[in-house]
Amino acid sequence: MISFKNLIHIDRSAETPIYLQLHNAIINMIKSGVIKSGAKLPGTRSLSLQIGLHRKTVIAAYDELMGQGWISTIPAKGTFVSDKLPEVKPRGQGVGKGLKIEAGFSFEERKYLHRPYAQLPSMLTIDEGIPDVRIAPIVEILRHYRSIVSRSYNAKYLSYGSFFGDDSLREVLANYLQETRGITCSKENILITRGSQMGMYLASQLIHQKGGFSIVGETNYIAASLTLTDAGASLLRVRVDENGLNTNDIQALCEKHKIKSVYVTSHHHHPTTVTLSPERRLHLIELAHQYGFAILEDDYDYDFHYQRAPLLPLASADEGNHVIYIGAVCKIIAPAIRVGYMVGPTDFIAAAAHLRRTIDRQGDTILERALAQMIEQGDLQRHSRKALKLYHERRVHFHQLLTDHLSEFISFSVPEGGMAFWVTLKKDMNWEAIAKTCLENQMVIPDWKNYDSHNSGHNGIRLGFASLNFEEQTKAILILKSAMKKESQN
């Protein structure tokens, strides 16, 4: 006998009326084969007792099912599932949920894109350098968001808008980027994206649709390598030292191959956190002009510098329109606030906007307008200063912990900015075993494979410090210490 009590779940807090939830649940049971066509259903009184609902609710659900032809009543006999319905066999885990596991059609699976999904577990986590979302200025965002939607004349912003992004944000950003980064541009040079990743995707697709070479660092941000490769680029790697990408290596490659793009995280190289030196910046721009390649400048953490004023981005020094500048508020505010920007020559930006339209009609116009107001009224800048101060203190604390507890196992240098330390294991130990022990102690650390995707054997990972308060940092480092100790004794 079917246990309706176990199979029908009613959510009293949901907006869907209860009788409709019951109606939907019975349809799902019929569709998934749990109740076969022709089967007799319990009477309304019996069902209402089984599942703890008012009888009138069950009658309303049955009426609705009857109206739609799913069931019918035979006087003096009872209520039956309609005979004309096809009998569908129950399928594994999908029973009752309509879930299908395998597609009934063919498609290309790009296995190389698969990476373990870094869940946000409730466990203590050393991430690879993300902001502390607990300090995100959500109240300010909501205030601006509400002020926009509460005015009836703003209703138009709920409709379809420009696929270049909200005009007011593009205008405000043009000034903001000039004031904070020395980038001279107008709104036509700016496309609003859903974060840096979308900028990288669009640029890679436009530049590498017909393939061609792209130069990246020997250590590189893995998502950028995958995005470029997926777009059609063949990657060539150059050395990275304490001054960033080696531009002599880039020049040597340009002499051998037609290079279409160079990907650079100039402010703090991802993953090793070093800053591209002024000389190499100029050299890279000269090379771009000489060899005609695009520089994809991913400035993911420009706002976080602790020692000195940051070097201005390459985009501020480029007069030849070879730099595509990519940034976002996801690292200043929170990764889930998906608003970013791509700055470049107007023809390129227009092409990117049209391409963007094919995967995402537009961004969240209201959120974009709210951010424009936050920048105009100084809320974003205030938050950025507050976060900078906090992360500076956390960097000092984390540095002390690394020195006090882990120096026998690791080497590192103190990052000038950003939200992570680049840490390499000194001895012949391996991160995999350390990560496993950490997990046994309820802590997650970044996946070492992300940093050594082409087996260069550098044995380093990023340890983010910004999202952990002092207490959490101490706890995390002590767990890491015991894991490293265990691994060093093996």
Ligand SMILES: Cc1ncc(COP(=O)(O)O)c(C=O)c1O
């Ligand atoms: C170097 C680098 N670029 C881009 C991104 C993606 O940022 P967004 O969240 O803005 O897409 C990240 C995220 O961690 C990053 O580390």
